[in-house]
Amino acid sequence: MLIFPLALILVLGSVLQDSFSSDVKLDKMTVEYVVEQHSPIGEGFNQFAKTASGKQIVFKEAKSAKAGKSAVENGDAVGFVAVGNDLTVTTNSPSQIEMSVLNGYLTQFTAQYRLASTIIKVDPAQAKILQNPPKVSDSAVTIEKQASGNEITAFEYYAIAMIAMVMMFGINSGISVFREEKVRHTDVRLFIAPIRKSTAIIGNFLGAIFMQAVALILLMIVSQLFFGVHWGHNALLIFVIYFSLLFLSVAIGMAVDVFSNGNPAATGAASILVQVFAFLGGAYFPTGDGLMSKLSPIGWVRVGVRDVMYNDVISAAFWPIALNIAITLVLVVAMSYWIRRKEVY
Incomplete structure (x- = not known):
C-alpha cells in the first residue's frame, strides 16, 4: 500500500521532471550586421549594437553582406x-524563442531611433541626452516566481495524484468487507441481529477505512520529507479532501x-475501474483540468488539492468533498435498500 505509490512517484517524477519545468535555457545568440552606407540610421545601429550586446545576445559586425549571410547559413549566427x-x-x-528575442531587440532599436x-527635430539641444543615456544595472530588475497550480514539479504532481490513486484503492477494501463476513460465516448472525441494516453497513464501512486513513497520513508525511511536497497551512483541509475520496472508494467497493x-x-x-479512473484523472500523465479529469474522482480530487495547495483557493475544496460525500451517501442508502429487499450480502 505504501511501497507501490512511493516507487511510482520516484520513477515518474525522475523520468518526467524536465517536462514539468517552465524554465527555458537559451544559448547565447550571435547576430551579424553590416552598415551598407553612411547614414543616421547606420550610426544609430552601430551605437545600438555596442550597448545591446550582453549575456543574452551579441551583435557582431560582419566583413561583408556575403560573409554575414554565409554565417547565418552555416549556423554561426x-x-x-x-x-x-x-x-x-x-x-x-531559427527557433520560435530565438526569433522572438531577435524581433524584440530590433523592435527596440526601431522605437529608440524614431x-x-x-526629439532632435523638436529640440536639437536634447541630443546630448540621447548620446549618453543612463545605464541600468543588470541586477536592477529581479523576477520572483510564485508557485502555482501550473508550475509544480513532477514529484509534487505525482505525489498529489498517486495519493489520490491509493485512496481509490479503497474499493478493494470495500469489496472485502462483507466477503470476509461470509468466509468467517458471521454474515448470518449479522443479518439476524436486532440492528438496522444501515447500522451494520456503516460499522463495516468505518472499519474498512481505518488502515487506508493510516496510509494516507504516512504518504503525506513521506512525500513532504522525501519529495519536497509542501502541504502548507492548508494540510488539514487537503487531508479532508483525500479522506472524502477514501469514503467514496470504500462505498463503491461495498456497493460492487x-x-x-x-x-x-x-x-x-473493480481493479479495472480503478485503472480507468487513474488514467482519466491524470495519475500516470497530466490531463489538465478538462473533461477527462471531471469524469474521474482522482481527477477532481487532484485538481482540488492542487488549487488549495498552490493557489490558496479554499473554495476549491468544496466541490470534491461535497461530490464524494454525496455519492457515498447515495450508495449507502442504495445498499441498505438492496439488502432489505434481497436479504442477502
Whole structure:
C-alpha cells in the first residue's frame, strides 16, 4: 500500500521532471550586421549594437553582406541585419524563442531611433541626452516566481495524484468487507441481529477505512520529507479532501460486492475501474483540468488539492468533498435498500 505509490512517484517524477519545468535555457545568440552606407540610421545601429550586446545576445559586425549571410547559413549566427535606408533581416529557420528575442531587440532599436529622430527635430539641444543615456544595472530588475497550480514539479504532481490513486484503492477494501463476513460465516448472525441494516453497513464501512486513513497520513508525511511536497497551512483541509475520496472508494467497493451478490469477478472489475479512473484523472500523465479529469474522482480530487495547495483557493475544496460525500451517501442508502429487499450480502 505504501511501497507501490512511493516507487511510482520516484520513477515518474525522475523520468518526467524536465517536462514539468517552465524554465527555458537559451544559448547565447550571435547576430551579424553590416552598415551598407553612411547614414543616421547606420550610426544609430552601430551605437545600438555596442550597448545591446550582453549575456543574452551579441551583435557582431560582419566583413561583408556575403560573409554575414554565409554565417547565418552555416549556423554561426542566428540572423544577419543589413542596415541601409531600412533594416533587412536574414535568418535560417531559427527557433520560435530565438526569433522572438531577435524581433524584440530590433523592435527596440526601431522605437529608440524614431524617438531620437523626433526629439532632435523638436529640440536639437536634447541630443546630448540621447548620446549618453543612463545605464541600468543588470541586477536592477529581479523576477520572483510564485508557485502555482501550473508550475509544480513532477514529484509534487505525482505525489498529489498517486495519493489520490491509493485512496481509490479503497474499493478493494470495500469489496472485502462483507466477503470476509461470509468466509468467517458471521454474515448470518449479522443479518439476524436486532440492528438496522444501515447500522451494520456503516460499522463495516468505518472499519474498512481505518488502515487506508493510516496510509494516507504516512504518504503525506513521506512525500513532504522525501519529495519536497509542501502541504502548507492548508494540510488539514487537503487531508479532508483525500479522506472524502477514501469514503467514496470504500462505498463503491461495498456497493460492487453487494449489488453483484458477492460475485468473485467483481474484484477484477473493480481493479479495472480503478485503472480507468487513474488514467482519466491524470495519475500516470497530466490531463489538465478538462473533461477527462471531471469524469474521474482522482481527477477532481487532484485538481482540488492542487488549487488549495498552490493557489490558496479554499473554495476549491468544496466541490470534491461535497461530490464524494454525496455519492457515498447515495450508495449507502442504495445498499441498505438492496439488502432489505434481497436479504442477502
